[in-house]
Amino acid sequence: MLDLLLILIDDPTPKPTEVKAGPLGFALWIFMIIAVVIIGFSLVKQLRKAQAAKDAGVYGDEPVDRSVTTDADADER
Numbered sequence: 001m002l003d004l005l006l007i008l009i010d011d012p013t014p015k016p017t018e019v020k021a022g023p024l025g026f027a028l029w030i031f032m033i034i035a036v037v038i039i040g041f042s043l044v045k046q047l048r049k050a051q052a053a054k055d056a057g058v059y060g061d062e063p064v065d066r067s068v069t070t071d072a073d074a075d076e077r
């Protein structure tokens with residue numbers, strides 16, 4: 001018990017300027033950025049596939065023919 005008390009008294013807390021992440025922290029940060037980009041591309045791909053399936057009528061909706069333009073589409077241009 002006394003040893004633990006002596007260790008706690010003798011072990012000073014480092015100052016914020018003494019603590020640095022180092023190269024391992026930088027590598028982890030870069031890896032996480034790359035992972036977010038990959039997940040973003042995957043999400044966009046899956047959303048496009050889901051929209052194509054919805055337009056094809058897979059989910060019970062009426063199939064959508066995107067090649068036909070309507071008056072509302074012509075007004076937007």
